[in-house]
Amino acid sequence: MHCNCSFRGFRYIPVINIQVKFLYLSNNEIQIIQNSSFEILRNLEELDISSNKLNYLDKDAFIGLIALRKLVIGNNYELTYSIRSFATSLFKPLISLEYLDITHNSRTAMDVNFSKNVLSDLVALNSIGIDLIGEHDTTLVIGEGFLSLTKLRTFIAGYCDISFDNKTFINVPYLEVIELEDCSFEMYSIGTLRKKKLRFLSFGGSGLDILIEDNVHKFMIMIEDFGTAYIETLLLTTNFGMLQCLPSDFFLRLNGTGIRHLILNENSLHEVTIRKSYKDPIRYNSILPVTLRHLEIKNNVLQTFKVSMPHLSRLNLERNNLGYFLKYNRYSVTDTLNLTDINLSSNKIDRLHASIFHGHTHLENINVSNNYLTDISFNISHLIWLKTLDMSSNRIEGFDETTMKTLNHLFENSNLQIDLSNNTLHCNCQNVPFLLWIFERNTHFPLRNSMSCEFSNGSTNLRSQFKRTVMQLKKECTSYTALEICLSIAIMGLLITVFGGLVYKYRWRLRYIYYMTRSKYKRNIPDDIDGNYKYDAFISYSDNERNFIFKECIPILEGQKHIKLCIHQRDFLPGEDITQNITNSIHESRKIICIITRGFLDSFYCMFEFNMARMESIYSRGGRNILFLVFFEQFRHQDLSLVMLELIQKDSYIEYPNDEQGNAIFWKKLGEAINKGQ
Structure with missing residues (x-):
């Protein structure tokens, strides 16, 4: 049964149920504990009467408390460590007491007989909290009465203002834990801890201004003294003042202590490296003690940390300023490490060196929380x-x-368990694969419901709705994706259609430009439309009309009328591409005569010659008509293209009569058409 009577304004011990095991009477106004006040509480195991106004305790104050294991009488400012405040044999009834806290009472020095007459009866005591106030003889602080406390293992200092020497702890040879928080001392001598085997030593807040040279000397003596003892865990918080670097041989001094845990929190360290000497700016890598397994340097201002740590298991560098350093450097100079736990949280890290965890073959836990990371950039x-x-x-x-x-x-x-809580993920279609991946790998993200998800409009979903949000987003993005694909295909099809239509519409123009450009760089062809042409006329015909060309056309036009013709079977350059031959010949001829037959209309090259001639007239001859059609057969209008019908309307054609009288007129008109505009 617990009974909490704290902050009730009591001036006397109230009547308490006999069954109570835990009684709290702290922060009241009790001045006197009357004799036998707790006599009936034979089951009471814990009693707290701290922060009252006690100034005297009678020898029968605790009679009857045979089961009491813990007693707290601290923060009673009028109690002194003397027979006047603590009666002789006051604690004798407390045969089961294991823990006694009488810290932060009067700051007066301890009477010479206090430990012998008051504390020596606590034969079962395992842990004591007491103020250490003394002047020169430190044996008066922890007096001979402590020799009776053979089970005492833990010593916790409250107020602490003494000088430490080889007599300070001589009467407590069995101590395993010493907590000396906020200790101020004028002197520290080597031998204070000599040959002591300590599981835990806390020397937080040494009270030294480390920048004062004399205090630096005292601190170095203290570190040297640590090397004379066995210390499993060493806690040195708020010890270094404004010192930015550890002393050069700090780790070396600890190497023989068997130290396993070192805690350097709440200091002002800027770097952990070893210097050749205290004033030497040349830095050397720190070599940690081979027995050290746990190093903690939290709440400093570390900007540089690089040590040799082949045997270290746990490293805690939480709440420092290592972000810039760790972006480009590793924290270890050792290639192979035994680290299982690394804590780099709250270090202003936006990116870690890619190989920062190389060699960490046994690493089990990484903490990089409370930083500025956007992804896992490290391997x-x-x-x-x-x-x-x-x-x-x-x-x-x-x-x-x-x-x-x-x-x-x-x-x-x-x-592997990954904690992404208190991150704001992006809830958009680009991030759907990542969100679905988290959902599918949910066993590896136990705190996924603690992640926020921000939409494009800036709104944020409730964390507990993560699954529903991801499924809804997937559905929406799937429909958007289908729509985007359809739109993309439609737009692409439209562009292809438009482009294809333009290419088809201007196919002959494009061909003509291509061949003329090619011809310009391969052959020197004059561009002057009024210049002299190599041929008077280029004759375009199908192979079916070869006899007509060679038996009638060439003998009459060239033999009788002295018109120079370009005939592809005769005048094309051997080895030249046929399309290039056609383009060059048309460009070098004053007129182009097309012998229109059904074979002509069905021939690719004949139509190519016809269209190249049209392009020549438009783009090289200033729009002048150089094309003349000779209809060798009868055609219906629907058999001819619109372009040919346009030329017919301009009277740029003639029909072959195929009779003797008509033929004479035909050749006369054809010759005039060729020579027209000469």
Whole structure:
């Protein structure tokens, strides 16, 4: 049964139920504990009467408390360590007492007989909290009465203002834990801790201004003295004042202590490296004690940390300023490490060196929370024993595909747990693969419902609705994707259609420009339309009309009328591409005569010659008509193209009569058409 009577304004001990085991009477106004006040409380195990106004305790004050294990009488400012405040044999009834706290009472020095007459009866005492106030003889502070306390293992100092020497702890040879918080001392001598075997030593707040040279000397003596004892855990918080670096041989002094845990929190350290001497700016890598397994340097201002740590298991660098350093450097100079836990939280990290965890074959827990990380830029693919990766309270919006592939590989071989709580993910279609990946790998993201999801409009969904949000977003984005694909196909089809239509519409113009450009660079062809042409006329015909060309056309026009013709079977340059031959010949001829037959209309090259001639007239001859049609057969209008019908309307044609009288007129008109505009 617990009975809490704190902050009730009591001036006397109230009547308490006999069954109570835990009684709290702190922060009242009790001045006197009357004799036998607790006599009936034979079951009471814990009593707290701290922060009252006690100034005297009678020898029968605690009679009857045979089961009491813990007694707290601290913060009673009028109690002194003397027979006047603590009666002789006051604690004798407390045969089961294991813990006594009488710290932060009067700041007067301890009477010479206090420990012998008052404390020596506590034969079962395991832990004591007491003020250490003394002047020169430190044996008066922890007097001979402590020799009776053979079970005493823990010593906790309240007020602490003494000088430490080889006599300070001589009467407590069995101590395993010493907590000396906020100690001020004028002197510290080597031998204070000599040959002591301590599980825990706390020397927080040494009270030294470390920048004063004399105090630096005292501090170095204290560190040297640590090397004379066995210390499993050493806590040195708020010890270094404004000192930015550890003393040069700090770790060296601890190497023989068997130290396993070192805690340097709440200091002002800027770097942890070893210097050649205190004033030497040349830095050397720190070599940690080989027995050290746990190093904690929280709440400093570290900007540089690089040590040799082949045997260290746990490293805690929380709440420092290592962000810039760790972006380009590793914190260890050792290639192979035994680290299982690393804490780099609250270090203003936006990116970690890619190989920062190389060699960490045994790493199980990584904490990089409360930083500015946006992704996993560091390599963890080899960390097959990794159990937890804490990336909470960063700036993660999503992981890229490479990161997800790396983590998938780790998931196959381990039960890695990743904490992304208090990150604001992006809820958009681009991030759907990442959100679905988290949902599918939900066993590896136990706190996924603690992640926020921000939409494009700035709104944020409720964290508890993560699953529903992802499913809804997937559905919406799927429909958007289908719509985007359809629109893309439609737009692409429209562009292809428009482009194809333009190419088809201007196909002959494009061909003509291509061949003329090519011809310009391959052959020197004059561009002057009024210049002299190599041929008077280029004759375009199909192979079916070869006899007509060679038996009638050439003998009459060239033999009788002296018109120079270009005939492809005769005048084309051998080895030249046929399309290039056609374009060059048309460009070098004053007129182009097309012998229109059904074979002509069906021939690709004949139509090519016809259209190249049209382009020549438009783009090289200033729009002058150089094309003349000779209809060798009868055609219906619907058999001819619109372009040919346009030329017919301009009277740029003649029909072949195929009779003797008509033929004479035909050749006369054809010759005039060729020579027209000469």
